[in-house]
Every structure is written in structure tokens, then in C-alpha cells.
Amino acid sequence: MKPIMHPASEKMLVAVVNNLPQSLLLTGAIGVGLGEISKYIASLRSVTPTIILPEKDEKIDLDKGIVSVDIMRRLYDETRTKAAGERIFIIDYAERMTGQAQNAFLKLLEEPGDGVYFILVSHSISKLLPTILSRTENLNMRSVSRKQSEELLDKLSVSDVKKRSQLLFMAEGLPAELTRLATNDDYFNKRSSIIRSARELLMGSTYQKMLIAQNYKDDRAATLLLLLDSTKILKKSIIDNPQIETIKRIEKILMAYQRIEENGNIRLCLARMVI
Structure with a gap:
């Protein structure tokens, strides 16, 4: 196919x-x-x-x-x-x-x-x-277009407006990921949980952020997704309200991503990022 x-x-x-x-x-x-x-x-x-x-x-x-x-x-x-x-x-x-x-x-x-x-x-x-x-x-x-992503969701019979919005936030432009999310409820719930953690990592208290670092310390793949979701949230906020501070936060997250991808200590990298 x-x-x-x-x-x-x-x-x-x-x-x-x-x-x-x-x-x-x-x-x-x-x-x-x-x-x-x-x-x-x-x-x-x-x-x-x-x-x-x-x-x-x-x-x-x-x-x-x-x-x-x-x-x-x-x-x-x-x-x-x-x-x-x-x-x-x-x-x-x-x-x-x-x-x-x-x-x-x-x-x-x-x-x-x-x-x-x-x-x-x-x-x-x-x-x-x-x-x-x-x-x-x-x-x-290259990632596919928004139109191609929408057409894929149509083929996958995703008609619920809220679900479509969630899926496009998670994986717009990524057909393989969109298909997996739309057809695997367990995976969709896991990714939804990571996105909630990403929002908390950005907006929670220092205690909440350190708790996230503790919870993710043994799962490198999930941590990398957590950081990518965090940057995605910040990039969307830049469109509505461009700020230098937001760009600096994205750079800090990407630096942590690189270190963790290179087998750096997950909890330590996350802690350095949020403090």
C-alpha cells in the first residue's frame, strides 16, 4: 500500500x-x-x-x-x-x-x-x-500537510470534533503516528497522559515539576515525548503571544532533550531544566 x-x-x-x-x-x-x-x-x-x-x-x-x-x-x-x-x-x-x-x-x-x-x-x-x-x-x-492529515482522519472515520482536535495537536503532519493514535486507544491514552504532564511541566509548581522528573526517570522514550510535547505547546503559544522568554524556554528544553537522547541521567537533566 x-x-x-x-x-x-x-x-x-x-x-x-x-x-x-x-x-x-x-x-x-x-x-x-x-x-x-x-x-x-x-x-x-x-x-x-x-x-x-x-x-x-x-x-x-x-x-x-x-x-x-x-x-x-x-x-x-x-x-x-x-x-x-x-x-x-x-x-x-x-x-x-x-x-x-x-x-x-x-x-x-x-x-x-x-x-x-x-x-x-x-x-x-x-x-x-x-x-x-x-x-x-x-x-x-517532510511532514505531510494539514489537509493530508485531515483527509487521513476522514479515512480513519474520526468524526468527533474534540478527538480530531486532540489527534491533530498530537500528530499533525505525521501519518504513521496519527494512524496509531486513532486506532489504538491504549496508546492514545498514554500519549494524552504525557501531554498533561507536559502542561504541568511548563505551568506547575517547582514541586510538581520535580515530581514529574521522578515519575519519568526510568522511561527515556516517554521523557523524550514529554519534552517534544512541551516544545510543541510553547511553539503554539508563540504564535498568539511572541516572547523572547518563551524562545529561551524552548531552547532549554531542547538542550535537555539532546542530553537525554545521548543517554544522560533523565532525572538530573529534567531537574536542571526546571530549576
């Missing part, structure tokens, strides 16, 4: 597919649907791709797994086997590749097999080695 894409990004994608580079780096905002888009690229080449995902204890783990050097060694062996036609290997969550795994991938690029193509999927390319970035062609997928 064809994923929903911004028209400009779709045009670029078609051009790339017609002349597919050996290594393609697919980037974009979380929730834009990079995983589905990478598989769509393979389908346009009439190829069933092999998908590499993060693992922990030799099992796929999207929350805490990594793409290890052992996974890269298995990939190397697989690319050495002979096969008829093209083969496409999708490395999802490419930013989870360890340093050793990234170096192993570079060696793989030096000796590609015939008809072998790689698609790296990443929302955080700052974690990839500069040498990988220089040897891959980057295709950035």
Missing part, C-alpha cells in the same frame, strides 16, 4: 527509486512513517526487502535493543550469498548501531555484493558516523 507522503518528498522519492543509490539514508520526523516508506521503495523495485531491527538478548526489541556488530556480521554473510535479481536490506533504527557495528557497516559498503542495496532508516542522524553520512544519499521525508 502506498504510504501518505508530502508531494514534494514523494517527487524526490520517485526520482531516487529510478536511480537507486547503493546506500540510501531515509530521514524525517518520528511518526512520518519512514519504516513503511522504506518498504514502499523496495516494492517499487519489485523486491521483498530484508529488514534489520534492534535486538536485545538475540530477540527483536524496539524499545531497548541495539544493532550490534554481530548483526552486521550476519548481514555481511547474507550479502555474500548469491541470489537472482536485486536485494534490498533495510536497517531500521540505524542510529541504534553501535560504534563497532557502524564501522562494520562501512567495511560492508567497501565490498558490496552485486545487486545489493541498503536503506538506512533514522530519526536521529547525529548518532551516525560522519563517514556513513558522507557515503549515503540522504532523502529527508
